[in-house]
Amino acid sequence: MTETIIERLKKMTERNPDAICYDDGTQQYSFELLMQQSDKVASYLNQQTALTKKAPILVFGGLQFEMLITFLGCMKAGHAYIPVDGHTPSERLEQIISIAKPAMVISIEDLPIALETKQLKIDKTTFFDVLDADKVLPLPLSEAVQGDENVYIIFTSGTTGVPKGVQISHDNLISFSEWMANDFPLGMNKRFLAQAPFSFDLSVMDLYPSLLSGGTLVSLTKEVTTNFKLLFEKLPTLDLNVWVSTPSFMDICLMEPHFDAEHYPSLETFLFCGEELTNRTATLLNDRFPKAAVFNTYGPTEATVAITEVLITPDVTKEYPRLPIGRVKSDTEVILVDEELNQVASGMPGEMVITGPSVSKGYLNNPEKTAEAFYQIDGVQAYRTGDIGKYEGDQLFYQGRIDFQVKLHGYRIELEDIDHNIEQVSYVKAATVVPKIKDHKVQSLVAFVVAREHDFEKNYQLTNAIKKELQPLIMDYMMPQKWNYVEQLPLTQNGKVDRKGLMNEVNS
Numbered sequence: 001m002t003e004t005i006i007e008r009l010k011k012m013t014e015r016n017p018d019a020i021c022y023d024d025g026t027q028q029y030s031f032e033l034l035m036q037q038s039d040k041v042a043s044y045l046n047q048q049t050a051l052t053k054k055a056p057i058l059v060f061g062g063l064q065f066e067m068l069i070t071f072l073g074c075m076k077a078g079h080a081y082i083p084v085d086g087h088t089p090s091e092r093l094e095q096i097i098s099i100a101k102p103a104m105v106i107s108i109e110d111l112p113i114a115l116e117t118k119q120l121k122i123d124k125t126t127f128f129d130v131l132d133a134d135k136v137l138p139l140p141l142s143e144a145v146q147g148d149e150n151v152y153i154i155f156t157s158g159t160t161g162v163p164k165g166v167q168i169s170h171d172n173l174i175s176f177s178e179w180m181a182n183d184f185p186l187g188m189n190k191r192f193l194a195q196a197p198f199s200f201d202l203s204v205m206d207l208y209p210s211l212l213s214g215g216t217l218v219s220l221t222k223e224v225t226t227n228f229k230l231l232f233e234k235l236p237t238l239d240l241n242v243w244v245s246t247p248s249f250m251d252i253c254l255m256e257p258h259f260d261a262e263h264y265p266s267l268e269t270f271l272f273c274g275e276e277l278t279n280r281t282a283t284l285l286n287d288r289f290p291k292a293a294v295f296n297t298y299g300p301t302e303a304t305v306a307i308t309e310v311l312i313t314p315d316v317t318k319e320y321p322r323l324p325i326g327r328v329k330s331d332t333e334v335i336l337v338d339e340e341l342n343q344v345a346s347g348m349p350g351e352m353v354i355t356g357p358s359v360s361k362g363y364l365n366n367p368e369k370t371a372e373a374f375y376q377i378d379g380v381q382a383y384r385t386g387d388i389g390k391y392e393g394d395q396l397f398y399q400g401r402i403d404f405q406v407k408l409h410g411y412r413i414e415l416e417d418i419d420h421n422i423e424q425v426s427y428v429k430a431a432t433v434v435p436k437i438k439d440h441k442v443q444s445l446v447a448f449v450v451a452r453e454h455d456f457e458k459n460y461q462l463t464n465a466i467k468k469e470l471q472p473l474i475m476d477y478m479m480p481q482k483w484n485y486v487e488q489l490p491l492t493q494n495g496k497v498d499r500k501g502l503m504n505e506v507n508s
Contacts, residue, residue, distance in 0.1 A: 002174060005151070005208070006076055006144040010035065012214050019189065020216045022065045025234070029065050031214075034072065036135075041073025043136040044122075045104075046143070051120060052103045056080040056153055056364070058096070059198075061108030062087075063219040066127070067198055068207075070106055071152070078143050079103070080150035082165070083198035087222065089472045092163070096155050099365055100165055145170050153364050154201050156301050157405075157413050157478070161420030165364035166201075166301045173208065175358040176304040179329045180209040183309060185269060185293055188213050190241035195220040195249065201301045202274045202410055206244040215242070225249065232256045239266050246274040246410030247281050247441075254281070260288040273297045273306050274410030276398060277323055278439045282312045298325035298398060301412070302373065302383045304358035307332050308396055322440060324395040332356030334396060335377070336389055349399050352389040355382040404499055406435045408442045411477045415499070418445070418480070421473040425466050427452055430489055433480055434503045446506050447480035450488055459485055 003011075009031075017032035045051060057079045059070045067083070074081040082100055084093060086109040093113055097105070104120040105111070106127060115121055122130070145151045151170045155163040180186065192210040194217040196202040210217050218238050224230045235253065243250075250272065253259050261267070270285060270292060277296045285294055294313075299306035310316070310326025317323070328334045336350030337343055344350035359381040362370030373384050388399040404415040415433045422431040430450040435442040449466070456462040463483045470479065490498040 004141065004144055004146045004170065005173060005177070005212070006072070007141055008212055009072070010141070012212065016214060019214055021211060022068060023191070023216050023218045024063070024065060025219065025237075027065075028216075034065075034068060035138075037069045037131050038072035038076060039138040040130055040133055040136050041070055042076035042139050042143075044130045044133070045073065045077040045079065046139055048104070048120065054078055054080075054149065055103030056082050056100060056150065058082040058084055058100060058102040058105045059108065060084045060086065060088075060093070060105065060111060061198075063194060063197065063221050064108055066108045066131075068217075069131070070108065070127075071198075075145045075151060076139055076143065078145055078149070080145065080153055080167075082153045082155070083203075084155070085197040085199040087197075087476065088199070089474065091473050092475065095163055096165070099163070100153065100155075101365065147171060148361070152204075154199060154301055157411075157417045158369070161417050163417075164366060164369055167361050167364050168201075168304055169361060172304045172358045172360060173204075175331055175356070176204070176306070177208050177212055179331070179358075180205070181212065183329065184209075184271070184295065186213055186215075186242060188215070190215045190269075191218050191239055191266070192216065192242045193218055193220060193238070193240050193244050195225060195245055196274075196410070197222070200274075200411065201305050202244065202246065204305045205271060205273055205297075206242070210242075225252075228252070228255075232259075235259070236263060240264070241266055241268055243267060243270045245272065247272050247277045248275060248409040250285065251281055254284055254288070261291065264289075268292050270294045271297065273299065275407040276441050277312070278441055279317050279321055279323055280439060282323060283314070283317045286312070286314050286317065296323055296325060298396070300354075300383070300385050300387075302360045302385075303332075303354045303356075304360070307334070307354060307356070307358060310395065322397065324392070325389075325398050326396060327394050328396060329356075329358075332358060334389065335382075336391065341375075341384075347391065349388050349390040351402055352385045352387045352396075353377075353382050354385060355380045359383045400440075406442045406445075408435070408445065409477055411475070413445075413478055415445075418447075418474060418478050421478075422447065422449065422466070422470060424473060425469040427454055427462060427466050427469070430497075432489055432497050432499055432502065434499055434506050436482075437503075437507050444481040445478070446482045446484065448484050448486055448489060448502055451485055459483070 013031040013035045020028045021031045022029040071081050090112045106122045150167045153165045155165045158164045192206040297306035298308045308326040335353045390397045418433045436444045492498045
């Protein structure tokens with residue numbers, strides 16, 4: 001029988017209890033402390049008679065060590081966790097709570113909203129009281145999340161302005177974790193960059209591979225990554241071995257001339273996911289770190305982080321102007337299909353359908369969207385990605401989207417989601433958003449707006465007013481960078497907004 005994540009971590013801790021599992025730059029935390037403190041959280045949850053067994057628990061916070069404690073505590077007590085970032089706008093948080101109906105909300109940071117009185121919750125004060133409790137006996141390992149039970153649920157952007165909760169089971173996570181351990185040269189006891197928020201599934205690429213290999217997660221908060229002066233002061237002090245990020249974040253780091261092997265001699269592996277890795281970025285990185293391994297990966301949240309990998313060498317960048325996303329992991333298959341879900345002829349592009357043990361069971365409490373995106377092939381769970389792919393031999397190449405979902409700085413965004421929320425603003429009659437693309441990669445978002453009557457003299461004043469109303473409704477990475485005001489939006493012959501026409505206009 002396959003060992004659970006918790007069993008593997010227990011063995012890792014017993015081998016080297018004093019090993020550092022988390023380094024936040026001011027304090028280091030051991031595996032032993034992680035397991036002891038998560039036992040306390042699990043024991044507390046187990047004692048809450050009003051807490052529905054196996055029901056998900058929402059965890060609100062940033063990149064604190066306490067988030068890890070809580071994730072493992074939930075898992076040990078048999079509950080899936082729902083990570084929600086502390087920068088999430090109030091309305092978005094309310095939407096997630098309304099959809100997920102979590103059995104409890106644990107806030108490592110102060111919640112920006114008031115919960116219903118019937119909602120079970122642990123606030124910051126109570127949480128730290130739990131950690132200060134006397135030593136507790138750990139729960140039996142049989143109580144921990146396992147098999148097809150959900151281990152975490154991550155909310156992603158939805159087409160109607162409503163986010164979708166992707167359910168990832170313990171089996172899904174095992175499939176991903178074993179692939180990472182076996183197919184990548186990560187080794188043991190390495191220091192991993194932990195920069196992606198836990199609400200973004202890219203974080204899973206550093207979180208579990210690090211913990212399960214006795215490694216150290218080295219956190220880099222949003223306050224640092226958004227301040228270039230602080231970022232370039234902090235980075236050289238981290239002593240990283242394994243870099244995990246989106247290509248966009250790497251582009252920022254490559255702006256620093258000293259970001260190279262001479263000044264970062266310990267960096268040996270780069271893992272990229274979340275958006276397309278451009279040839280330019282990979283070439284520059286290979287030049288700066290000639291002895292390091294640079295991996296491009298691909299995968300949607302619905303298939304547990306990533307399902308393809310390819311080592312990007314100078315030979316690869318010379319051969320392919322647009323880089324491959326690589327070979328599909330051995331327990332998984334990617335089938336290319338047409339609009340009727342029939343497999344396309346060899347060498348032809350088609351929509352990528354992923355089948356295998358890392359594919360999600362569907363969206364939490366959303367059977368309609370689940371039925372649209374998931375189905376079974378010969379009894380195996382399959383997911384329609386909406387991404388177009390093409391094979392050259394066993395190498396898979398990403399060719400774009402079949403709809404209007406985009407990735408910006410690694411975040412998956414439904415353009416219709418932003419449209420919907422802009423149209424809630426009092427100054428807006430109608431709106432649509434399109435991506436500005438360069439080198440096959442989304443650089444920014446451009447909004448076209450039909451405004452209601454207003455008293456502003458200048459467009460920038462109107463833009464500022466719209467942004468002020470819009471800010472609580474969407475994540476900051478969803479905010480358009482450019483605003484165009486038009487009398488009406490162009491329509492197709494079918495009477496729909498001609499988004500493709502606007503995309504052509506923006507990118508001509």
